[in-house]
Amino acid sequence: MTTGAQSLTEPIRSRRNHWNNQVAVHAAMRPDTVAFRFKGQDTTWKQFHERSQRFADALSRRGVGLGDRVLLLALNYTEYIEAVFGINALGAIAVPVNFRLTPPEVAYIVADSGAKAIVTDTLLAPLATGVMGQAAALETCVVIGGRSGDGVLGYDELLAEQGEGHVPLDIPEDTPALIMYTSGTTGSPKGAVLTYENMNAQALTCIRAMELDGEAIGFCTSPLFHIAGLGSLTPYFMLGGTTVLHPLGAFDAGEWLDAVERERATAAFCVPVQWQMICEDPTLGQRDLALRMLCWGAAPASDTVLRAMAERFPDARNVAVFGQTEMSPITCVLDGKDAIRKLGSVGKPIPTIAARIVDDEMNDVAPGEIGEIVYRGPTLMRGYWNKPEATAEAFAGGWFHSGDLVRQDEEGFVYVVDRKKDMIISGGENIYCAEVENVLFAHPKIHEAAVVGRTHEKWGEVPVAIVALTDSDDSLTLEELTPFLNENLARYKHPKDLVIVSELPRNASGKVVKLQLRKDYSA
Secondary structure, eight states, X not given: OOSSSOOTTSOOGGGOOSHHHHHHHHHHHSTTSEEEEETTEEEEHHHHHHHHHHHHHXXXXXXOOTTOEEEEEOOXXXXXXXXXXXXXXXXXXXXXXXXXXXXXXXXXXXXXXXXXXXXXXXXXXXXXXXXXXXXXXXXXXXXXTOOSBTTBEEHHHHHHOOOOOOOOOOOXXXXXXXXXXXXXXXXXXXXXXXXXXXXXXXXXHHHHHXXXXXXXXXXXXXXXXXXXXXXXHHHHHHHOOEXXXXXXXXXXXXXXXXXXXXXXXXXXXXXXXXXXXXXXXXXGGGOOOOOOEEEEESSOOOHHHHHHHHHHOTTSEEEEEEEOGGGSSEEEEEEHHHHTTTTTOOBEEXXXXXXXXXXXXXXXXXXTSOEEEEEESTTSXXXXXXXHHHHHHHTGGGSEEEEEEEEEOTTOOEEEEEEGGGEEEETTEEEEHHHHHHHHXXXXXXXXXXXXXXXXTTTEEEEEEEEEESSTTOOOOHHHHHHHHHHHSOGGGSOSEEEEOSSOXXXXXXXXXXXXXXXXXXX
C-alpha cells in the first residue's frame, strides 16, 4: 500500500465540479465581485455563498436533508437563487413551481414531488399556505420579504437565527439538483429530474454558443421557475460573471432598454415578440448600449423581426436556441449569420450531445425526410420523477424521445415540423398541425390559430382550425378562407371546419392547451 496517494477505489472529492463548488470558489477568489443585482441591490459572490449556507443551516434544523424536495413558488429575487443553493447544499432537491398555476395544479406538484418545505414570497404566500393545508407532508413555509408568524417563517429571520449548522456534504455530479415540471400540454405535468452534471453541461453549451466570458453581464428576464431562467444563469455560476435580474411583470420595451443601458448588460435573452417590441421602440437609436449578444427562442421569429434585430443591433451576435426541459434545455443553436438564409430552422444540434432523426422503428431517416429527433448526452435528464412508465417510454431504444417531428437539410440544419402527438393521419396522409397553423397565422384576419384532429367516418381524422380574429368586428368563414388556403396549402391539409373563439386556451406557461381543444372540438 502506498502512502501520500489516493486509492483508485476511493471517491476523488477534488474532482467534484458543480455549481455549489463553483460558487464557493468565487466566494474565495473574487469575494467582492457582484454576483447578482436586483432593483439596484448588489449581492457579491461572498455574500451569496454565505447567505445560501445560512439558509441551508436553517432548513437542516427543520429536518430537511439529503434527497428531500423543497418547492419554490415565488417571483424572481436574488433570494430565490440563494434558496436553490441552500437547498442543494443539503443534498436536497429544489422544485421550482410556476407561480401562475392554480391551487389544484400546485397541489398536484406538491403531492407528486412529496415536498417537505416550500419557499414563497409575500404576494404568493396565500397560495402557498392554502396548499399547505391540503398536504400533511409540507411542514415548513418560508416567505421571502415576510415575517414569521401564522405558520410561516420569514426568510431574513431564518438567515439571522443562531443554531447548529448543517453538515457539509460531498455531492456527486450525478445527484439530482432540480425537478423541473413540464407544462403538461398533453396531460398531467411530469417532473424532469436534472442533475448537477446536466447543469454543468448546460453552462458549457451557453458559454460556447454565446461566446461568454468572466466579464459578461447577463440580463435575465425569464422567470426562474422555467429552465430557461435557471439554465441561463449556469454560465455565470461557472465563470463568475454578473447577472442582473429584471423584475417580472408585463413587458415594457422602454423599461427594458432603460435597465439594460443602466446596468451595461452585455448579453440578453428575449422571446421574438419582445425583440420586436424592443426594435420598434423609438428611443432605441438614442441608447448607449453595451449589448454584444442577443439570444432568442421559445417561439419562431419572422424574417421581419430577424432583419430588424440585425439592423438595430449591428455589432451584436444574434443566437437562437432550441430545446426542452428534459435536455436542460438547449439542444440546437442557430447563429444569426444563418437566421435569414435558414429561415424557420432551429439550427444545428450542439456538439456536446448526440442527435438522430428516426422513424417509428428507430431507423435513421434521409435528409429532407420527417422523423422524430432523439437525443443522448450529458444534458439529458435522469428521468421523470415518480413516473417509471413515462421514463421508460421516453427512453425507448436507448435514446430520449423528444416528441418533436423534424426534418434536416443537407447542411445539417434542423426544421421543426410538429409535435409528434399533434400529427393528424387523414386517409393515410400525415398532416402536421404546425404546418397548417403557420399558414393560418399569415392570414390578415387571424390573430392566433390552433389545429386539432376530428374523428371522421371515412377519413379517420380531418383537421379542424380554431382561430381568434385580429379584430372583434371581423368575421371569417371557411368558404372565405378557402382561396387563401388553396394558394398556400395542399387541399388534403385544409381544415374541414373553422371555429371562431375569442382566445385560445393557454396554460400557465403561455402554451396553447391542445388537450383542451381536442376535448372540445375533436368529437
